[in-house]
Amino acid sequence: MLIKMIPEIGHYALIVAxxxxxxxxxxxxxxxxxxxxLWMAYARPMAAGQLAFLLIAYGCxxxxxxxxxxxxxxxxxxxxxxxxxYYKFSAVWGNHEGxxxxxxxxxxxxxxxxxxxSRGLPPDMVARVLxxxxxxxxxxxxxxxxxxxxxxxxxxxxxxxxxxxxxxLQDVGLIIHPPMLYMGYVGFSVVFAFAIAALLGGRxxxxxxxxxxxxxxxxWAFLTVGIALGSWWAYYELGWGGWWFWDPVxxxxxLPWLAGTALIHSLAVTExxxxxxxxxxxxxxxxxxxxxxxxxxVRSGVLTSVHAFANDPSRGLFILVLLGITVGLSLLIFALxxxxxxxxxxxxxxxxxxxxxxxxxxxxxMTVTVLLGTVYPLLLDALNLxxxxxxxxxxxxxxxxxTVLLCVFMGLGPSARWKxxxxxxxxxxxxxxxxxxxxxxxxxxxxYTGQWNLKASLGLVAALWLVLSLVRDLWGKTSRxxxxxxxxxxxxPAYWGMVLGHLGLAVTIIxxxxxxxxxxxxxxxxxxxxxxxxxxxxxxxxALDERRGPNYVSDAATIEVTREGASASFEMHPEKRxxxxxxxxxxxxxxRPGLFHDLYVAMGEELDDxxxxxxxxxKPFVRWLWLGALLMAAGGIIAVADRRYRRRLSVxxxxxxxxxxxxxxx
Amino acid sequence: MRAKRRNKMLLVxxxxxxxxxxxxxxxxxxxxxxxxxxxxxxxxAGEAPVDRQLRAGGMVKEGSVHRDSDSLDVSFxxxxxxxxxxxxxxGILPDLFREGQGVVxxxxxxxxxxxxxxKVLAKHDxxxxxxxxxxxxxxxxxxxxDYKQAGPGTSQ
Numbered sequence: 143m144l145i146k147m148i149p150e151i152g153h154y155a156l157i158v159a160x161x162x163x164x165x166x167x168x169x170x171x172x173x174x175x176x177x178x179x180l181w182m183a184y185a186r187p188m189a190a191g192q193l194a195f196l197l198i199a200y201g202c203x204x205x206x207x208x209x210x211x212x213x214x215x216x217x218x219x220x221x222x223x224x225x226x227x228y229y230k231f232s233a234v235w236g237n238h239e240g241x242x243x244x245x246x247x248x249x250x251x252x253x254x255x256x257x258x259x260s261r262g263l264p265p266d267m268v269a270r271v272l273x274x275x276x277x278x279x280x281x282x283x284x285x286x287x288x289x290x291x292x293x294x295x296x297x298x299x300x301x302x303x304x305x306x307x308x309x310x311l312q313d314v315g316l317i318i319h320p321p322m323l324y325m326g327y328v329g330f331s332v333v334f335a336f337a338i339a340a341l342l343g344g345r346x347x348x349x350x351x352x353x354x355x356x357x358x359x360x361x362w363a364f365l366t367v368g369i370a371l372g373s374w375w376a377y378y379e380l381g382w383g384g385w386w387f388w389d390p391v392x393x394x395x396x397l398p399w400l401a402g403t404a405l406i407h408s409l410a411v412t413e414x415x416x417x418x419x420x421x422x423x424x425x426x427x428x429x430x431x432x433x434x435x436x437x438x439x440v441r442s443g444v445l446t447s448v449h450a451f452a453n454d455p456s457r458g459l460f461i462l463v464l465l466g467i468t469v470g471l472s473l474l475i476f477a478l479x480x481x482x483x484x485x486x487x488x489x490x491x492x493x494x495x496x497x498x499x500x501x502x503x504x505x506x507x508m509t510v511t512v513l514l515g516t517v518y519p520l521l522l523d524a525l526n527l528x529x530x531x532x533x534x535x536x537x538x539x540x541x542x543x544x545t546v547l548l549c550v551f552m553g554l555g556p557s558a559r560w561k562x563x564x565x566x567x568x569x570x571x572x573x574x575x576x577x578x579x580x581x582x583x584x585x586x587x588x589x590y591t592g593q594w595n596l597k598a599s600l601g602l603v604a605a606l607w608l609v610l611s612l613v614r615d616l617w618g619k620t621s622r623x624x625x626x627x628x629x630x631x632x633x634x635p636a637y638w639g640m641v642l643g644h645l646g647l648a649v650t651i652i653x654x655x656x657x658x659x660x661x662x663x664x665x666x667x668x669x670x671x672x673x674x675x676x677x678x679x680x681x682x683x684x685a686l687d688e689r690r691g692p693n694y695v696s697d698a699a700t701i702e703v704t705r706e707g708a709s710a711s712f713e714m715h716p717e718k719r720x721x722x723x724x725x726x727x728x729x730x731x732x733x734r735p736g737l738f739h740d741l742y743v744a745m746g747e748e749l750d751d752x753x754x755x756x757x758x759x760x761k762p763f764v765r766w767l768w769l770g771a772l773l774m775a776a777g778g779i780i781a782v783a784d785r786r787y788r789r790r791l792s793v794x795x796x797x798x799x800x801x802x803x804x805x806x807x808x
Numbered sequence: 809m810r811a812k813r814r815n816k817m818l819l820v821x822x823x824x825x826x827x828x829x830x831x832x833x834x835x836x837x838x839x840x841x842x843x844x845x846x847x848x849x850x851x852x853a854g855e856a857p858v859d860r861q862l863r864a865g866g867m868v869k870e871g872s873v874h875r876d877s878d879s880l881d882v883s884f885x886x887x888x889x890x891x892x893x894x895x896x897x898x899g900i901l902p903d904l905f906r907e908g909q910g911v912v913x914x915x916x917x918x919x920x921x922x923x924x925x926x927k928v929l930a931k932h933d934x935x936x937x938x939x940x941x942x943x944x945x946x947x948x949x950x951x952x953x954d955y956k957q958a959g960p961g962t963s964q
Contacts, residue, residue, distance in 0.1 A: 381903070491815070503823075503826065507826075507830050510830075511830070511834055514834060514838070515838070518838070528844060528845075529844070529845040529943075530842045530843060530844055530845070531842070531843050531845075531863060532838065532841060532842060532843075533841050533843055533914075535837070535840075535841040536837045536838055536841035536842075539833070539837040539841070540833060540834060540837050543833075665880050665898075665899045665900055666880075667878075667879070667880060718903075726903075726904070727903040727904065728903060729903055744900075746880075746899075746900030746901070747900060747901055747905075749875060750875060750877065751877070755880055755899075755900045757900055
């Protein structure tokens, strides 16, 4: 009896969670405004309760999937009795309703975490932060309950079996990609809540910044991994060998990442120098708004067409209203309260402050260009001004030069001093690194292929400049101490985090530059016994047979690969699958990964004479793309381990950074 | 004080210049990289530009797909049930490419009236109808219900 009621229990738990979120939103905020400790004290228990009920609701939906309860519409549309259990588990978030529920659950987790790790914070700050997160939660849970109820039943006409999960989503990458991405998206809600709380409370000191920085870093690290996983998945699952398509769905995740990166750097200035305060707050609001937009663009069906609104107008409208309220309200609060928290402070043109300012401007410009390219076609379509698509050339034409420019300043930043320094000093520190990067970067393509290539060189110079200037900085930082090793050990985790983050970007840039310029792709006809040679690597088709999987049948080829000069060979097994429940074909790529190149074989289509069209590719340095992203994420996490974030945080005045002369000047 | 003011002036000028460059580049990049969509009717009426990248779409006409026997060259006809346009492509067609289904192709219209496609797109969902195609079909006088009934198997 109880098992049959699982969806209803889940639905009920969801409603309770919504009510708790309402209390968590209203009482603590009101309490903080009227200074009532009792009201403020509601925040933490409500956050815990909300998480508990969200877990119940989420568990119930998962149970419905596991038990093949096809009377639940959501399960019937996205699962099948033949689906392996782990895909049933991940199918929960492989659809609109379930993924919004996962979003809410992760928000609950973050809220609870904030509640747990905020013992050292002033109570009114905690109340405001949790209150704002409660408000976000109210919006989302209402969205789930009103427009996207995952527990809806299709009684009494229960389908005999489910429509199955989209075969593209039946994959390990897709099991972990959405939760990672959402951890990132939702994690930015913490920074957002802190920003709004600071505005409401009218207090933004360096303690506040030390508070926010770890949360931002962790959210950013998750988002980085999430994006990398998405790119990796697209690479091996879509069968084209592309790793970034400038697809609106991808852009939606890149936007908060760019803004979040700017935020991390702006926070550094705010902490060290007490300046850039309103800018930091504005970036926090922007980042979270872009996260919201990303979630909705991807999940609401707006992207396949603006007209998807027409299919379910209530859903689209709800989205727009929610986004409008969030952005509008927070900008209003910002406009009213920002003057209170801002603090003037001067700096010279050659200083880390100035370089970070340039970094921020560049990142914001990048965000805007991507946003424009993503939203412009949607707007035109919505206004009936024609159907256009903005292709990768647009993004590449803008994004590549901006990234190179960003790298130039990124190399200078770590070696520059705060506030002011002589330009000549910076030059003497870094000219060797610059020259080295230029020489190696220009020469490397010549050595690699015997032919010069401007784009590859540009990427290599930028990446090497980052690496060498970091090495120079490490050298300088360890030169004064007795032993270099001892000095290395004394460097703070925050510094190592920065080093890893920047190195990660360099690694990614090397990957992008090489894989974009030196990939080899050959489309060939092949039958059993045929042999092709691509770049000295021989591909020999030895067999072609049919196989059966749990929920699909497939044509599988066996390809024997021999490298030039090597006697040993290995086999690759590309497949073309047909998923039975949906009757949907799928390409299963055969990959031979390597640090310096991947071999990539995908089956295209069967031709008239029984032979197959095959896509054979060699992808140099493609792994570096994702390796770099992992390094960046690791950098973000390591920086959190810095001791100053673990110090018991007492409320104190910001460091006196404004000298009398500067105060006069401004 | 004067140096300070000059610095501020420089800052403002620098920002303005940077913004101008950014906006200029963006508009230029947008202008040269926008692909407009055309339906077969529009192409037949000569509305589509020749030798410039565009997107076109409709249903793949039944029985129109021809593969070259030696290479990977393929040709097919895209129709909106009023007019047809021939598409030539070399390479591997997407998994969901089928006769009687909606496709979008990206390529150039040649002087000889066929489209030399660089890309053929069929969405990763067997029920998906590219919205441009759906609208083009509606403009050609077919309601969505019609082409659902007239789906794979029946030729118009």
